[in-house]
Amino acid sequence: xxxxxxxxxxxxxxxxxxxxxxxxxxxxxxxxxxxxxxxxxxxxxxxxxxxxxxxxxxxxxxxxxxxxxxxxxxxxxxxxxxxxxxxxxxxxxxxxxxxxxxxxxxxxxxxxxxxxxxxxxxxxxxxxxxxxxxxxxxxxxxxxxxxxxxxxxxxxxxxxxxxxxxxxxxx
Numbered sequence: 001x002x003x004x005x006x007x008x009x010x011x012x013x014x015x016x017x018x019x020x021x022x023x024x025x026x027x028x029x030x031x032x033x034x035x036x037x038x039x040x041x042x043x044x045x046x047x048x049x050x051x052x053x054x055x056x057x058x059x060x061x062x063x064x065x066x067x068x069x070x071x072x073x074x075x076x077x078x079x080x081x082x083x084x085x086x087x088x089x090x091x092x093x094x095x096x097x098x099x100x101x102x103x104x105x106x107x108x109x110x111x112x113x114x115x116x117x118x119x120x121x122x123x124x125x126x127x128x129x130x131x132x133x134x135x136x137x138x139x140x141x142x143x144x145x146x147x148x149x150x151x152x153x154x155x156x157x158x159x160x161x162x163x164x165x166x167x168x169x170x171x
Contacts, residue, residue, distance in 0.1 A: 011134075014130050014131075014134055015102060015130070015131060015134035015135045015138060016102060016105060016106060016131035016134075016135065017105075018098055018099075018101050018102035018105055018131075018135045019102060019134055019135045019138055021098055022095060022098045022099065022102070022135055022138050022139055022142065023138075025091055025094055025095055025098060025142070026095065026138075026142045028091060029088060029091040029092065029095075029142070029146055032084045032087060032088050032091070033088060033146075033149045033150075033153070035084065036083075036084055036085070036088070036153050037153070039081075039083075040081075040153075040156055040160070044080070044081060044160060047077060047080055048077060048160065048163070048164050048167070051073045051076070051077055051164060051168070052164070052167045052168065054073065055069075055070065055073060055167075055168045060171075061169065061170055061171040062170055062171040066170075067170065070168050070170070073164075073168060074161065074164060074165055074168065077160070077161065077164050078157070078161050081157040081160055081161065082157055085150070085153060085154065085157065088146070088149075088150050088153070089150055091146065092143055092146035092147055092150055093143075095138075095139040095140075095142040095143045095146065096136075096139040096140055096143050097139070098135065098139050099135045099136040099137070099138060099139020099140060100136065100139070101135070102131065102132065102134070102135020102136060102138075102139070103132045103133070103135065103136045104132075105131065105132075106128050106129065106130070106131030106132025106133070106135070107128070107132050108128075109127070109128035109131055109132075110125055110128030110129055110132065111128075112128075113125050113128055
């Protein structure tokens with residue numbers, strides 16, 4: 001286990017400080033995605049059931065006021081289901097931007113080495129190139145599954161909103 005942690009730390013160090021930021025973004029995004037799937041699996045149905053029971057206990061389910069209450073109930077469920085989805089979308093979009101930032105900072109260090117030592121020191125140039133390419137790769141690799149899970153969460157949210165709108169019948 002310690003060897004694995006040492007390898008991860010070596011990888012993060014080889015990508016420079018921007019890669020550490022990408023790692024933090026990735027951890028936060030993963031935690032939020034897991035939280036949303038946990039909510040969908042374990043808690044959202046209780047909330048939907050409570051809304052349906054509240055609606056079905058109403059005597060009037062056909063007037064203009066009742067329809068506005070129904071819309072408010074659906075909006076409440078939608079707000080609960082979409083919680084943190086906007087944050088996840090922002091984090092997904094930030095990952096490749098941080099990768100680009102890593103590219104720029106890495107290339108600046110390569111140009112600094114060239115300015116100081118010329119092109120005769122390939123080892124120090126390679127370090128800068130590593131700092132330039134690894135964050136770019138990491139940002140893209142984190143964005144791709146983030147897009148997949150974000151899309152899946154959005155589809156699940158829409159499916160459940162449609163489901164509750166069908167359960168709240170109108171007289």
